[in-house]
Amino acid sequence: MEGKESDLYAPVRDYLTQLGYxxxxxxxxxxxxxxxxxxxxxxELKRGFTIELLYQAIxxxxxxxxxxxxxxxxxxxxxxSRLPDMKALCRRLSLxxxxxGFTTAGVGQVDVYLHPGEPAAPRRSAPxxxxxxxxxxxxTGSSNTGGVTHRKILTVYKEQxxxxxxxxxxxxxxxxxxxxxxxxxxxxxxxxGRNVLxxxxxxxxxxxxxxxxxxxxxxxxxxxxxxxx
Numbered sequence: 001m002e003g004k005e006s007d008l009y010a011p012v013r014d015y016l017t018q019l020g021y022x023x024x025x026x027x028x029x030x031x032x033x034x035x036x037x038x039x040x041x042x043x044e045l046k047r048g049f050t051i052e053l054l055y056q057a058i059x060x061x062x063x064x065x066x067x068x069x070x071x072x073x074x075x076x077x078x079x080x081s082r083l084p085d086m087k088a089l090c091r092r093l094s095l096x097x098x099x100x101g102f103t104t105a106g107v108g109q110v111d112v113y114l115h116p117g118e119p120a121a122p123r124r125s126a127p128x129x130x131x132x133x134x135x136x137x138x139x140t141g142s143s144n145t146g147g148v149t150h151r152k153i154l155t156v157y158k159e160q161x162x163x164x165x166x167x168x169x170x171x172x173x174x175x176x177x178x179x180x181x182x183x184x185x186x187x188x189x190x191x192x193g194r195n196v197l198x199x200x201x202x203x204x205x206x207x208x209x210x211x212x213x214x215x216x217x218x219x220x221x222x223x224x225x226x227x228x229x
Contacts, residue, residue, distance in 0.1 A: 069095055070099075099113050154225060164192060197217075
């Protein structure tokens with residue numbers, strides 16, 4: 001990000017001075033200190049919202065409960081998708097958050113986005129927790145390596161679809177009842193009927209039943225995940 005940390009100092013200093021604080025810079029390793037009566041505020045300045053900034057701010061909480069971090073307003077302003085996460089993290093750490101924006105004339109504008117307060121625990125999401133546990137408990141093995149990126153993940157649904165494809169490759173076209181009799185999952189009808197992965201083909205069978213077969217795309221998936229099945 002362009003500019004220096006010292007560019008943030010004057011706007012924050014002027015803002016706090018207008019509120020009646022006596023402001024000093026670089027006091028005992030603190031970027032900015034502000035005193036009004038018995039009240040002490042410490043502000044740490046950084047060109048970006050970094051883990052180093054948070055480490056410094058947490059250390060300053062040994063001096064006072066009123067610790068703020070001040071960073072430049074992101075280029076996209078308040079449309080930046082990171083702002084809610086930044087605010088949530090500061091709230092968890094009981095830190096205040098200050099954004100400093102600059103006009104085209106270079107005039108700094110201060111926005112106290114969050115004041116320090118009591119640590120706020122995140123709200124639990126029952127649907128997300130339920131979905132996580134269903135996915136965890138539905139897997140039959142430990143096929144995925146945590147922390148990897150740009151690699152396909154074997155979900156419960158895909159694992160079940162691979163099982164169906166494997167049975168069809170071994171036994172040829174089958175109905176959903178025949179598949180379940182061979183050990184296919186209970187939701188086999190939905191897997192082959194909806195065919196979200198486009199691995200299966202449907203053809204008329206005996207009576208009103210359909211039979212299903214695995215197509216070339218499904219066979220390719222079986223080869224791709226051969227080491228994980």
